[in-house]
Amino acid sequence: MLTYLHIPFCDSKCHYCAFNSYVDKFSKRKDYMKAITKQLKYELKRFNPKPNSIKSLFIGGGTPSTVEPYMYKEFFDTLAPYLKQNAEITTEANPNSSSTQWLKGMQSLGVNRVSFGVQSFDEKKLKKLGRNHSKKQAIDAVNSAHKLGFKNISIDLIYATSFDVEDDIDIAFSLPINHISSYALTLEENTPFFEKTELTDDSTKLAGQFINKVTSKFTQYEISNFGEYQSIHNLGYWSGSDYIGIGAGAVGFLKNQRYYPNKDIEEYIKNPLHVKIEKLSCEELTTEKIFLGLRSKVGVDISILNAKQKLKLDILIEEKKLTCKDNKVYNNNNFLIADEIALYIIS
Ligand SMILES: C[S@@+](CC[C@H](N)C(=O)[O-])C[C@H]1O[C@@H](n2cnc3c(N)ncnc32)[C@H](O)[C@@H]1O
Ligand code: SF4
Structure with a gap:
């Protein structure tokens, strides 16, 4: 069994992103972090994991680094008895908000893997994508996680854009990371990028070149994932494991049913136990x-x-x-x- 926790807060909205995240609801953070523990307690009864049996926790978003580590404490304390001794505990983090202090705080809660949303090291491309970090901030964030002793560090890169990606891979390989997740830019509906086809170059040739270069160092173990280290959470998800999905915009899966908590933050806080069920044939x-x-x-x-x-x-x-x-x-x-x-x- 796996666990996913969704943090639906972001400092700014990137031009391509359709994920469930909000830039204007920071005042709800405390209430939200209380609600996730309520939902977790409820889901632990429904999923009924054995003690020490959950293989991984993945904290995704949105931007988990917009929430201070102490606010996660109750959630971690509640989940701890069910986590395997060496469970993989990953947090996503954005370079502009993952200070050394934040990383240290998350590490002391038990986080042992960080996935940084870098997307690119090219200042022009970062600007075009609407990211609010610089090349230097991305490199510094990875290095400070490494200095703190994180052995498993991943970065996300976006390819298939009108920008060259060769330099991004070269810089990535010069850093102390052992994993890359890379996604072809998708022009999502209801985002500023929708229908801006001039921004993408989704030719198979380009994707092939990208993959060839990344696989010169890392093993490709899924269409978008490469590493010397292969994520337990990812592999569990693709193998069809049950997973507890906590938070607004998360999804859970048990046997043949999918669970959808409220996507709306206010509604979620009001009733974190209201989870829609979809039965799969x-x-x-x-x-x-x-x-x-x-x-x-x-x-x-x-x-x-x-x-x-x-x-x-x-x-x-x-x-x-x-x-x-x-x-x-x-x-x-x-x-x-x-x-x-x-x-x-x-x-
Ligand atoms: C939803 S974000 C959450 C993590 C973090 N907030 C960040 O921005 O890196 C997870 C990853 O999804 C990818 N992503 C989101 N929307 C995308 C899109 N339209 N096309 C390609 N990749 C996308 C980005 O690479 C991003 O790192
Ligand atoms: S890509 Fe990440 S930082 Fe940007 S809006 Fe989406 S979740 Fe937030």
């Missing part, structure tokens, strides 16, 4: 397992496929698009065509 669960398994190195258990789907596997194995081992099929290291393969299998 057997077919939906299988489709999800095929997509997640082929987009990552997790693979797909052949026994979940029907006879028609199994016949298609033979063709894909023959064409060397998939490999087969111990009753599972795996992507043959071309994650860019993972969705295409998955669609072919389920069609």
Whole structure:
């Protein structure tokens, strides 16, 4: 079992971002952080994890570094008995707000992995994306986490823009990180970037070049994730583990049901236990397992496929698009065509 905690506050809104985050609701922070512990207590009853069994906690956002470490304490104290001894505890952090003091505070709560939202080291690209940090702040944030003793440090980069990404990768590799998550710029609806197609360059050739360069040092273990270290939380999610989802904009998953807490901060604070439930059919669960398994190195258990789907596997194995081992099929290291393969299998 895994746990995800969503922090829906940001200092500013980036031009491309459609995530559930607010720049004008900081006054709700204290109440929000009380509400997440209430929801956690409720979910612990519903998910009923054994003591020392939760493999990972991922604090994402929004911007977790907009909330002071002491405000997380009650949440950590409540979850602690259920976390495995060496659980992976990751927090996302933005370079402009993750001061040494903040990182130290989170470290003393038990956080052992930091994922910095760097996006780029190019000042012009950062400005275009609407980020409010500089190249120097990004480099300093990574270095200060390293100095504090964080062994697992990741950065997020955005590629497939009209800007060159080669220098970003070179600078990333010069830093003490062991993981990169990289996302092709998506022009999301209801963001300033929507329909600004001149800002993207989503050619497969460019994506291929990006992947070639990153994989010269790091292993690609999912379409967007590369590392010397492979995140337990990510792998658990792609393997279909149950996960507790806490906070406004989080999602939880247990057996065949998905749970959606209120997205609206005020509504969430009023009633953190009001969680909408979506029941997934057997077919939906299988489709999800095929997509997640082929987009990552997790693979797909052949026994979940029907006879028609199994016949298609033979063709894909023959064409060397998939490999087969111990009753599972795996992507043959071309994650860019993972969705295409998955669609072919389920069609
Ligand atoms: C939602 S953010 C939360 C973490 C943190 N606030 C930050 O900005 O880095 C997680 C990651 O999603 C990615 N992301 C969000 N919207 C995106 C978009 N429209 N296209 C590509 N990547 C996006 C960014 O790389 C970002 O680091
Ligand atoms: S990308 Fe991160 S910092 Fe920017 S608005 Fe989205 S969640 Fe906030």
